[in-house]
Amino acid sequence: MRIKRSSGLVGLCIMVICLVMFMNRKTYAEQGDYMLKVNVASGCITVYEKGGNGEYNVAVKAFSCSTDDTIVKLDETYSITGQQEWKKMSDGTYSQYVMELSNGISICSSSYTAESKDTLDMARFNEIGSGNSVENVWLCTADAKWIYENCKIGNTVVFYSEVNNPGPLGKPETIKLNNQSKFTNWDPTDSDENNPWKNSSARIEGVRDIEITAGEQADLFQNIKGYDICGNDVTKNIIIMGSYDFNKEGTYTIMYYLKDATGSQINKSANLIVKKGKKIQSGQTDMNNTATASEISREKSNGEKMRILIEIGIAAFAVAFGIIRYTKR
Structure with missing residues (x-):
């Protein structure tokens, strides 16, 4: 699913993810009443x-x-x-x-x-x-x-x-x-500190620049694979963020982000190069390239939606206000 918005930067996306993880991190210094x-x-x-x-x-x-x-x-x-x-x-x-x-x-x-x-x-x-x-x-x-x-x-x-x-x-x-x-x-x-897994990390493979003609669709997940620190395929958890428009000529930077069940994180960037192509008439929208937030929500259970909101947090807020564009497999 994809959401289009007007502008944004991958750097902002990374900063936003770090900020939301900090804000959502609650400190439990003492044993509490739970x-x-x-x-x-x-x-x-x-x-x-x-x-x-x-x-x-x-x-x-x-x-x-x-x-x-x-x-x-x-x-x-x-x-x-x-x-x-x-x-x-x-x-x-x-x-x-x-x-x-x-x-x-x-x-x-x-x-x-x-x-x-x-x-x-x-x-x-x-x-x-x-x-x-x-x-x-x-x-x-x-x-x-x-x-x-x-x-x-x-x-x-x-x-x-x-x-x-x-x-x-x-x-x-x-x-x-x-x-x-x-x-x-x-x-x-x-x-x-002696855990040998501490030097392992999640990884993303297959990230490369993508070139299309304006008006064409592009599968940004094609040949992309994600793995957790144990080598299990967790491609379904990869999120793409960035500002891009399949209908508008330009070079866009997109970021692939993955966090596995242990908390190990990885992100990789690539360019989406949209070359001059057919002209899109004013007011005309390619429905294959758009989706609504409600359509994404219908695919998720309440628990999954809560997890995604906590994970992305302010990034989701930024999407809602047109700052970034966000894609999940």
Whole structure:
């Protein structure tokens, strides 16, 4: 889908992305008063803080998870009763950043075969967000660490089940390890300084200058591929930004931007060269080159729309006011 607007600069787009990421980044310096709602059917945890009325109705974070639906009672209220940086589980495996609940289970990282960060169980890690856990609620290490550092003993945890609605913030994507991944014994999201994944980054391939005649359509995604740090194809998450008009002669700079599930980001630029061609009559619009914001919205669930707005934020605001043009696969 594409939205046309009058003017804008790729540099502004980059600046806007950096600004919105800074503005949307909330600091949690101390453990706070939160409620966790675990959607067992959707595999998603949403973190709520209190609103003005004193109720937990302000969603601030969402995490993909895996649960064992055979051991939780839905619509029951529990609380956090303890926490451990490492814990040996009943099946002999270990987990990091463990929050123990009053129902006897834990919210924690996925399994390790030993109390060591380089012993990740790849198969169980890949279950996060899509499969069942064993006894506990599994998250990637980064998300388990966030809960460990920001929630506190006594915080409320509710389990419920809703298939078609993971939560108000949607369900974040998770990264998967595969047999071609370089370090399958490490969680790619772990912030530990010894994590070998820290030197890996998302990448975009196939970016090159594009040349067309005015009035022609151009597939700006042709031969473009995007990969996360584990080498998985995430081309669908590439966003194109810039100011361009297929009907007007000129050279336009466009930017391809990708952020993977670990937060690794990459952007590459190319020129769209529109050569002189057929004249477009005043008032005539090529409908194949235009789209409305509502058409884009109809393709997204509420959660996905929220995620995109948070990710792009001010950039979306700029689009609405005609500052930039934005394209998503």
